[in-house]
Amino acid sequence: MARQKGISMGVALAIVIIVIGSVLFHLFSPWWWTPIATNWGFMDDMISLTFWITGIVYVVILLFVAYCVYKFQYREGRVAAYEPENTKLEIWLTVLTSVGVVALLAPGLFVWFQFVNVPEEATEVEVVGQQWFWSFRLPGADGKLGTADNRLISEDNILGINPNDPYGQDDIIIDGNDLHLAAGQPVKMLLRSVDVLHNFYVPEFRAKMDMVPGMITYFWMEPTRVGTYDVLCAELCGVGHGYMGGTVLIDTVEDYDLWISEQTTFAEMTTNTGIEFTNLVEDP
Amino acid sequence: MVETENTSPPSVPPAEVEEVELYHATSFWTKYVFSQDAKIIAIQYSGVAIAIGFVALVLSSLIRLQLGFPEMFDFITPETYYQFVTMHGMIMVVYLLTALFLGGFGNYLIPLMIGARDMSFPYVNMLSFWIYFLAVLVLVGSFFVPGGPTGAGWTLYPPQAILSGTPGGKGLGIILMLVSLALFIVGFTMGGLNYVVTVLQGRTRGMTMMRLPLTVWGIFTATVLALLAFPALLVATVMMLFDRLLETSFFMPSLVEFGDQLSYGGGSPILFQHLFWFFGHPEVYIVALPAFGIVSDLISTHARKNIFGYRMMVWAIVGIGALSFIVWAHHMYVSGMHPYFGFFFATTTLIIAVPTALKVYNWILTLWNGNIHLNTPMLFSLGFIVTFLNGGLTGLFLGNVIVDIPLSDTMFVVAHFHMVMGVAPILVVFGAIYHWFPKISGRMLHEGLGKIHFWVTFVGSYLIFFPMHYIGLVGVPRRYPELGDAAFIPDSVATLNSFISLAAFTVGVAQILFLYNVFWSLRKGRPSGSNPWRATTLEWQTPHTPPAHGNFGPELPLVYRWPYDYSVPGAAEDFLAQNDPGSLDSGSST
Numbered sequence: 113m114a115r116q117k118g119i120s121m122g123v124a125l126a127i128v129i130i131v132i133g134s135v136l137f138h139l140f141s142p143w144w145w146t147p148i149a150t151n152w153g154f155m156d157d158m159i160s161l162t163f164w165i166t167g168i169v170y171v172v173i174l175l176f177v178a179y180c181v182y183k184f185q186y187r188e189g190r191v192a193a194y195e196p197e198n199t200k201l202e203i204w205l206t207v208l209t210s211v212g213v214v215a216l217l218a219p220g221l222f223v224w225f226q227f228v229n230v231p232e233e234a235t236e237v238e239v240v241g242q243q244w245f246w247s248f249r250l251p252g253a254d255g256k257l258g259t260a261d262n263r264l265i266s267e268d269n270i271l272g273i274n275p276n277d278p279y280g281q282d283d284i285i286i287d288g289n290d291l292h293l294a295a296g297q298p299v300k301m302l303l304r305s306v307d308v309l310h311n312f313y314v315p316e317f318r319a320k321m322d323m324v325p326g327m328i329t330y331f332w333m334e335p336t337r338v339g340t341y342d343v344l345c346a347e348l349c350g351v352g353h354g355y356m357g358g359t360v361l362i363d364t365v366e367d368y369d370l371w372i373s374e375q376t377t378f379a380e381m382t383t384n385t386g387i388e389f390t391n392l393v394e395d396p
Numbered sequence: 397m398v399e400t401e402n403t404s405p406p407s408v409p410p411a412e413v414e415e416v417e418l419y420h421a422t423s424f425w426t427k428y429v430f431s432q433d434a435k436i437i438a439i440q441y442s443g444v445a446i447a448i449g450f451v452a453l454v455l456s457s458l459i460r461l462q463l464g465f466p467e468m469f470d471f472i473t474p475e476t477y478y479q480f481v482t483m484h485g486m487i488m489v490v491y492l493l494t495a496l497f498l499g500g501f502g503n504y505l506i507p508l509m510i511g512a513r514d515m516s517f518p519y520v521n522m523l524s525f526w527i528y529f530l531a532v533l534v535l536v537g538s539f540f541v542p543g544g545p546t547g548a549g550w551t552l553y554p555p556q557a558i559l560s561g562t563p564g565g566k567g568l569g570i571i572l573m574l575v576s577l578a579l580f581i582v583g584f585t586m587g588g589l590n591y592v593v594t595v596l597q598g599r600t601r602g603m604t605m606m607r608l609p610l611t612v613w614g615i616f617t618a619t620v621l622a623l624l625a626f627p628a629l630l631v632a633t634v635m636m637l638f639d640r641l642l643e644t645s646f647f648m649p650s651l652v653e654f655g656d657q658l659s660y661g662g663g664s665p666i667l668f669q670h671l672f673w674f675f676g677h678p679e680v681y682i683v684a685l686p687a688f689g690i691v692s693d694l695i696s697t698h699a700r701k702n703i704f705g706y707r708m709m710v711w712a713i714v715g716i717g718a719l720s721f722i723v724w725a726h727h728m729y730v731s732g733m734h735p736y737f738g739f740f741f742a743t744t745t746l747i748i749a750v751p752t753a754l755k756v757y758n759w760i761l762t763l764w765n766g767n768i769h770l771n772t773p774m775l776f777s778l779g780f781i782v783t784f785l786n787g788g789l790t791g792l793f794l795g796n797v798i799v800d801i802p803l804s805d806t807m808f809v810v811a812h813f814h815m816v817m818g819v820a821p822i823l824v825v826f827g828a829i830y831h832w833f834p835k836i837s838g839r840m841l842h843e844g845l846g847k848i849h850f851w852v853t854f855v856g857s858y859l860i861f862f863p864m865h866y867i868g869l870v871g872v873p874r875r876y877p878e879l880g881d882a883a884f885i886p887d888s889v890a891t892l893n894s895f896i897s898l899a900a901f902t903v904g905v906a907q908i909l910f911l912y913n914v915f916w917s918l919r920k921g922r923p924s925g926s927n928p929w930r931a932t933t934l935e936w937q938t939p940h941t942p943p944a945h946g947n948f949g950p951e952l953p954l955v956y957r958w959p960y961d962y963s964v965p966g967a968a969e970d971f972l973a974q975n976d977p978g979s980l981d982s983g984s985s986t
Contacts, residue, residue: 119770123778126855130782134862143866143892145802146884158799159869166789173760173785177778180763184699185770191970192701192963193765201761202705202754209753213792217746220796221739227798228735243561243654263661265652272652303732307651308556309665311730311805315871315884318802322732324665325555326649329732342882346730346805346873348549350561351474354876 120185127178131171138167149316149341149362151298151334154223156318161219165212227319230332234298237291240271241303241310241323244352246343247271248291252282252377262306262325272306273378281379284372290359291343294368298334313346314360322347335362408602408954418513418946430526432518433945434503437525439836441499445492448532450907452487455480457904464897466878466890475563477877478547483539485550486573489679490580491532493821497686498584498622499528501828502591502615504836508935509612511600511953511975513946516593520586527583534576543567549875551676554647554668555660558640561653570640574633581626581633591619600934602955606710607974609933609959610703613710614689617717618682624721625678632671639663669731673724680817681720685713687784687824688755691777693959694827695759697931698774699766700970702960705758712751712758719748729800738797745795749788756785767963767970772846773929776827779854780820783861787816790865805875808868811861819857826853826910833914834928838941839921845913849906856903860896867892932973933959 148156184192236257238249249271251257258280264272270287273280293299303312305323313320316339319331343358363371421427431437458480462472472480503521507514515521538545547563548556548570560566564573595608595616608616635646639660647668648660696703703709725733725741759781768774790812793799803809826849833841867889872879879885879893927936939949953975961972972978 120768123770123775127778127782130858137863137866141863141866142886142888143863143870145869146871152802155798155802158796159793159802162793162796162799166792170785170789173756174782177760177763177781180760180766181768181770181778184763184766184768186700186767190767191965192699192767194702194963194965195704195765196702196960197705197707198761202708202757205757206750206754209750213746213749216792216796217743220798221742223798224735224738224742227801228738242652262650262652263657265657267655305651307653308559308561309553313805313873315802320730320801320804322730324649324732325651326662326664327666327732340883342884344873344880344882348478348551348553348556348875350556350559350565351478351547351563352561353478354474354878354880357880357882 120181124178124182127174127181131174131178135167135171138163146315147337148318149314149335149337149339150318151336152227152318154226158220158223162216165216169212227331230300230330231298234300234332236302237293237299238271238302238304239291239312239323240306241312241345241349241356242306243308243350244345244356245288246291246312246356246358247288248286249273250284250286250372250375251279252284254279254282257302258283258378260304265306268382275382281377283378284375285378285381286375290361292361292363292368292371293335294365295335295338295362296365298332300330300332303329303331308349309347310349310356311346313344314341315344316341320346338362338364408956411601415513415952419518420945430522432514432522434507434515434518434521435836435943437521438500438503438505440525441495441503441528442501444529444532445496445500448487448536449492449496451536452484452492453904453907455484455487457901459484460897460900462877464894464900472877474877475547476544478549478875479545479563479569481875482547482549483535483545487535488818489550489683490577491535493683493817493825494584494622494679495528495580496825497683497821498591498615498619499525499587501611501686501690502587502619504832505611505935506591506594506615507598508835508938508943508947509609509933510595510598511603511934511948511955512594512598513948513952515590516598517590521590524583524587524590527579527586531576531579531583534572534579538564538569538572538576541568541572543569546570546573548573551669551672552636553672554636554639554665555649555651558636558648559653571637574637574640577633578630578637581630584622584626588619588623591615592623600952600955603934603974606707607955607958610689610692610706610709610713611686611933612689613713614685614687614692617713618685621678621685621717621720622682625675625682628671629675632668632675635671636668666728666731666733669728670725670733673727674721676727677724678717678720680813681716683817683821685717687780687821688713690828691780691824692759692762693933694773694777694824694831695762696960696962697831697929698769698771698777699763700769700962701762701766702962703758704761704764705754706958706960708754709758712755715751716748719744719751723748723795726795726797726800729797730804742795742797746792749792749795752788756781756788771830772841772843772850773827773831775847775850775854776823776830779823779850780827783815783823783854783857784820786858786862787812787814787820791816802871803868805873806868807872807874808865810874811864811868814864815861819861823854823857826850829914831929832935833917834924834941835935835938836942837918837921838924839917840924840928841917841921842913845909845916849910849913852906852909853903856899856906859899860903863892864896930969930971932957932961932971934974937973937975 258277303323345356546569638644645663648663650661
């Protein structure tokens with residue numbers, strides 16, 4: 113009997129240690145998210161809210177289990193209760209759980225609505241991924257990106273920009289170099305892939321999205337904190353996936369204007385602007 | 397006290413059909429190799445699944461060698477790393493867990509628990525196993541072809557899965573993977589139809605659907621899910637095979653590979669993701685529902701108390717199963733699909749949390765006022781509650797679309813799904829083996845070894861996957877063979893990675909203890925008798941242990957009550973078997 117009691121005490125204690133250990137690990141862990149560099153602080157808030165709600169549920173339920181294990185350990189002669197159902201309790205638990213779920217879902221969908229609705233003043237920036245590096249394109253003076261297609265890609269036209277699209281001529285191409293963004297200026301990141309799936313991932317931005325060949329995907333954000341950030345690929349894209357690094361800088365507006373004045377346009381890069389679009393699509 | 401199933405009068409309906417003559421094997425080959433007896437098939441399925449599972453365990457150790465101690469082992473290159481990761485995932489999800497729960501536990505337990513002599517279609521049942529075995533052989537074969545197995549990740553996302561930048565993409569690796577999956581699905585469909593028909597048609601007299609043990613409900617519902625979900629994967633594998641071999645373009649848009657224009661055009665990579673996850677999400681519940689059912693029975697039996705809220709548990713299983721078909725795109729929040737899908741799939745995903753939470757409440761309320769035996773099956777059940785609760789709660793992060801955006805494709809996801817559909821179901825598998833081994837072998841597994849096995853496995857797994865969430869919170873992406881030199885990753889992450897690897901090796905080695913226990917107990921274990929746990933369900937009431945061919949002797953058992961009549965007030969024993977007519981004043985007075 114004493115041994116039985118010792119065992120149940122031990123198991124209950126183990127569960128309590130797991131609860132306390134997990135909470136302490138959470139509170140004192142040096143491993144936490146990076147300081148945010150965009151307007152998506154809401155996402156951090158939502159993670160915190162979810163930690164609170166789920167954390168409380170976790171602690172309460174496990175402590176209840178530990179108590180049961182300790183209190184209702186096997187004893188010769190004890191008879192377990194016989195209670196197949198308790199409708200009232202089950203309804204209460206359903207309602208409480210539903211309230212918790214709504215408390216997470218409602219603010220979550222509210223922020224999602226902001227995330228999917230791009231503000232009018234956002235300027236376009238294109239990111240192109242390929243095995244295993246990044247290129248970028250900015251709209252130039254006219255504020256519009258020219259159309260592009262993977263079938264137009266050639267040695268002279270690495271991003272497949274449509275040479276017959278007037279909007280494309282002043283587009284700024286950044287190949288093998290860092291992307292700069294201006295703090296305080298909302299951007300719509302247009303994402304394109306040349307070959308396989310990639311994902312333009314900068315942890316400090318919070319927002320990310322896959323790049324899919326044949327499609328243009330997007331997300332928007334407003335850079336807020338000046339600095340230099342690492343770009344990683346977050347969608348498995350072959351053996352080089354773990355090494356597909358890049359750099360993006362968030363500049364003050366002055367620095368940004370200076371930087372952009374030094375970039376080359378598509379028209380300047382192409383030696384022969386008279387490439388016939390039709391020829392290229394006939395024989396890709 | 398409310399009215400429940402145990403109130404049924406002690407009578408059973410008359411037989412509707414005559415018993416069908418059972419086939420009888422005569423030779424060694426037809427008895428033990430090409431056997432049509434579900435119990436033998438169950439052991440064949442389980443043996444192959446556990447064997448291939450150990451391959452996956454070794455692969456996971458190789459993954460942890462690389463992550464914990466990068467650049468120390470020359471044979472682990474990015475190529476081999478991705479091959480290990482891919483094969484580990486695919487084996488664990490499909491070839492171990494699905495095969496073991498449905499082909500293993502399903503075959504052994506369904507006929508015995510519902511009071512049938514065998515599955516409805518024994519010959520098809522046999523075929524099911526052998527096709528599964530063939531699928532495993534093809535899978536293993538892919539390790540030995542030039543270029544090795546595919547390294548496309550277990551999700552096999554095109555276009556990379558069939559291109560040269562991915563290991564096995566241009567060789568035989570991806571082809572064998574797809575062929576093996578197609579074979580698995582064919583084999584499973586034969587078994588699955590069998591399980592469903594047997595549960596619907598093979599129940600003994602008195603065994604109503606609402607008197608089925610939750611184990612059978614879990615396996616039955618999971619099988620229905622699998623029959624509806626696997627076809628989506630089958631068409632996806634066939635279409636990808638065409639893309640790879642015939643250069644069709646189901647999933648392939650026009651693209652440029654390392655400067656070369658390929659001849660593909662017009663296909664959609666996202667179409668594959670929809671097909672894959674239309675299978676892939678129900679797959680999570682194909683693994684989880686049998687675990688839910690089994691753990692319910694383990695907790696009830698070893699706490700000597702009726703499962704709390706049986707009808708709620710049944711409807712939760714069915715409800716979760718149905719909902720699992722309309723949540724698949726929560727795996728695709730960052731895929732580039734139309735962003736408005738996010739509203740729908742986040743809502744359905746969080747709704748599924750309600751029935752799932754109710755199941756957790758009912759397990760722990762079953763413990764309340766119980767008389768809890770802390771034996772190995774109960775310990776594994778408690779371990780399941782801890783890890784499943786943990787993984788279920790982190791699911792509320794990833795299911796809520798806006799929270800998923802920063803966390804998706806990080807190690808947080810890896811930690812989450814390992815906790816919820818790796819560790820939790822496997823703890824149930826172990827609990828179930830400790831529970832039913834006496835019925836299968838007639839001998840008990842060694843309790844002391846079992847407890848050591850439990851504590852090392854449970855605490856070790858928690859130490860692996862709990863801290864891993866925080867690596868993901870830092871922002872470390874998944875599927876990276878090394879951390880690289882990104883400035884946001886502090887050096888301490890590498891230290892934590894080494895710690896996690898050491899925990900993983902410990903857990904891996906502890907599984908040898910389990911194997912030793914099984915083989916030792918088969919010959920030297922304490923004889924168990926027919927019903928060592930004093931359990932109510934029919935498999936414990938067989939005249940022979942292990943059950944003989946035909947399971948129940950000359951007369952099939954008649955069922956008078958639900959499976960959870962433990963500690964019924966006024967009853968002489970603390971359990972009333974389902975086939976115990978009892979007396980009118982015991983167990984039927986509530």
